[in-house]
Amino acid sequence: MDAGGVLFNNVTEETDFLDRLAARHGADTQRLRGEIDARDAAYETGRAHVHDVLRDALAAAGAPAGVAVDARWLDDLYRDCLAVHPGAFTAIDGIRRHRPDILLVLTNNEAAHWDRVKDDRYGHLGRFDVIASSWQVGEVKPTGEFFEAVARRCGRPLDDAVLLDDNPDVLAEARHHGLRTLHVESPATLPEAVARLLDFPATAADTKGRT
Numbered sequence: 233m234d235a236g237g238v239l240f241n242n243v244t245e246e247t248d249f250l251d252r253l254a255a256r257h258g259a260d261t262q263r264l265r266g267e268i269d270a271r272d273a274a275y276e277t278g279r280a281h282v283h284d285v286l287r288d289a290l291a292a293a294g295a296p297a298g299v300a301v302d303a304r305w306l307d308d309l310y311r312d313c314l315a316v317h318p319g320a321f322t323a324i325d326g327i328r329r330h331r332p333d334i335l336l337v338l339t340n341n342e343a344a345h346w347d348r349v350k351d352d353r354y355g356h357l358g359r360f361d362v363i364a365s366s367w368q369v370g371e372v373k374p375t376g377e378f379f380e381a382v383a384r385r386c387g388r389p390l391d392d393a394v395l396l397d398d399n400p401d402v403l404a405e406a407r408h409h410g411l412r413t414l415h416v417e418s419p420a421t422l423p424e425a426v427a428r429l430l431d432f433p434a435t436a437a438d439t440k441g442r443t
Contacts, residue, residue, distance in 0.1 A: 235340035235347075235365070237398030238416045239320045239356055243346075244268070247313035253286070254293065257301070263293035275343040276366040282343035307349055316354055317419035323426045324359050330432035339382055339395065340365040341373050362386050374405035394429065396422075 236242045243249050250268075254261040267289035275282040287301045327334050338360040340347070344367035351357045362385055366372045369381035383390050394412045397403050403413040414429055416422055427434035 234397040241315040257295040259293040259295040278367040319420040323422040
């Protein structure tokens with residue numbers, strides 16, 4: 233299961249996170265977005281801390297030389313922009329209730345630090361049996377190397393796996409690598425979609441949004 237766009241909003245894509253980051257440090261927002269896109273694999277795979285990558289991206293996007301980034305301010309900004317999708321958490325609860333045989337795996341492209349910031353508030357990491365996000369497996373979705381690394385992390389092939397994700401390009405590539413997929417277009421309807429996919433009855437408890 234993906235996180236950004238499924239469990240949570242996509243902070244850098246759906247909020248004013250980058251606008252506020254750029255404005256505080258005298259950088260251009262559009263240039264900053266491009267500079268981060270060029271560098272995001274470094275923090276997603278754990279090769280660099282996300283704070284360091286953002287500082288380098290700010291400098292490349294017009295911030296003054298030697299720009300300093302306050303770590304506490306940056307984390308507070310991220311928390312302020314973060315929003316949870318209760319329906320996705322409800323879907324996980326439904327799977328646990330009706331299909332305890334299912335291995336729940338988190339497969340997100342994310343910085344380890346941001347995942348921990350989210351976990352401190354919402355405890356999402358503990359809801360999964362396996363954490364196979366990019367920072368844990370050292371590869372980024374949706375490469376073949378990523379799915380191979382996820383299989384190793386799970387200790388089993390992905391022949392019967394189903395990827396839940398909001399990104400159509402990621403889903404298409406996953407199907408190319410032999411996975412079944414479920415396009416999460418609206419996290420609010422995910423409890424019913426998961427119940428249909430896994431063939432269990434959706435009770436009132438399974439469709440009531442909660443975290």
